[in-house]
Amino acid sequence: MSTSYGISEFPGDFVNRPNWLVILLSFFYFFPTSSSSQPEQIGLACTGDPTEMMITWVTFKPTGNHTVEYNVHGEPLNLSTSGTVTKFTDGGGEHRVLFIHKAKLTGLTLNQAYDYRCGGDNHWSDVYTFNTLRSGESWSPRIAMYGDLGTDGQSLQYLEDEAKQGNFDVILHVGDFAYDMHTDNARVADKFMNQIQPIAARVPYMTCPGNHDTA
Numbered sequence: 001m002s003t004s005y006g007i008s009e010f011p012g013d014f015v016n017r018p019n020w021l022v023i024l025l026s027f028f029y030f031f032p033t034s035s036s037s038q039p040e041q042i043g044l045a046c047t048g049d050p051t052e053m054m055i056t057w058v059t060f061k062p063t064g065n066h067t068v069e070y071n072v073h074g075e076p077l078n079l080s081t082s083g084t085v086t087k088f089t090d091g092g093g094e095h096r097v098l099f100i101h102k103a104k105l106t107g108l109t110l111n112q113a114y115d116y117r118c119g120g121d122n123h124w125s126d127v128y129t130f131n132t133l134r135s136g137e138s139w140s141p142r143i144a145m146y147g148d149l150g151t152d153g154q155s156l157q158y159l160e161d162e163a164k165q166g167n168f169d170v171i172l173h174v175g176d177f178a179y180d181m182h183t184d185n186a187r188v189a190d191k192f193m194n195q196i197q198p199i200a201a202r203v204p205y206m207t208c209p210g211n212h213d214t215a
């Protein structure tokens with residue numbers, strides 16, 4: 001005998017909830033938030049010049065505006081720079097498309113906190129804060145270096161807490177990011193990139209590929 005569950009047969013008090021809840025849930029099912037112009041997967045990277053910072057983010061819809069608004073910490077974000085976008089088509093069967101935006105801040109003061117947000121038009125990220133690097137031989141950078149993080153590990157919260165406390169100057173993730181990023185038509189990559197965003201949006205997140213990260 002087969003059993004089918006209609007809405008009226010759901011157990012518990014669900015049947016007593018108003019129909020608008022079903023409609024709302026259906027909306028998110030058919031129109032997932034990933035089809036969005038909202039910036040996500042935000043990350044910082046060093047360029048080799050300590051007066052610069054590269055900021056990268058992803059949208060799932062094309063946008064005509066790739067802007068970072070910024071200023072020294074605590075000041076209004078009335079400085080801005082424009083970036084570029086690259087359309088990325090995943091190699092999986094669904095050929096999922098996303099848009100990778102990059103903008104480079106230049107002329108930054110060394111050892112200075114900056115606030116920024118990225119996006120454009122009506123779709124902006126939260127405001128994040130990073131610190132520029134120092135230079136010179138009297139400075140020892142504080143680097144967190146690790147590999148093999150994955151998406152279900154125990155370490156992420158500790159790393160996030162330390163990053164928020166300003167205890168790292170740079171992250172070095174030496175490969176094997178998410179086991180594997182291309183899994184499930186690269187949805188694992190999206191999950192991973194959003195999981196590390198609280199770290200990567202604050203501290204330059206430098207990487208090299210591992211054996212799980214082949215294209």
Ligand SMILES: [Fe+2]
Binds near residue numbers: 148
């Ligand atoms: Fe590994």
